[in-house]
Amino acid sequence: MDRGGLVIKPHHLLDIFKLYGKGVEKFVPDERYNHDFYRVGNRVIENRVRAVEFTCGNDDICRPCVCLKQGVCGDRFVYRGVEHNKNSYNEELDRRLIDRLGLEADREYEFTDIIDLLNGNLSLDLIGFVWSDKSCEENESRYEDTRRGIEKYLLRHGG
Ligand code: SF4
DSSP states (O other): OOOOOEEEOHHHHHHHHHHHHHOOOOOOOTTOOOHHHHHHHHHHHHHOOOOEESSOOOOOOTTTTTTTETTEOOOOOETTTEEEEHHHHHHHHHHHHHTTTOOOOOEEEHHHHHHHHHHOOOOHHHHHHHHSSSSSHHHHHHHHHHHHHHHHHHHHHOO
């Protein structure tokens, strides 16, 4: 089994566990963006990642994405009537996660150590700090789904 390394934005990793906790058992390709979320997501939930490096820049998910231009995400989105630049929005999420979890960018970690770290440190307080523009209800359901996803992963693959 291929269990190589992975470069990922920390919020992308939490998104994978959130969707897994919500009931996704197999990620499928996204035809609009053509990114590799499905490929990376399936590696994560099938325990096919040995080592992981975190980044606030583009990651293994972004590389084939139609929005990635000269290494920068050019996507924009509207939330509560305000248009956001996804690159700076995501960089802020990832910086907060890296700081709060005591991680270092561009350093290799054993994936099992990261699972332990997330399992021990995931809290509603952390989610509310990182996604500070979201409502309490949105953050509560993000927290519960992500927590469920990590527990499901641990049940399936062991701690
Ligand atoms: S380039 Fe932007 S839209 Fe594409 S996967 Fe990365 S963050 Fe998402």
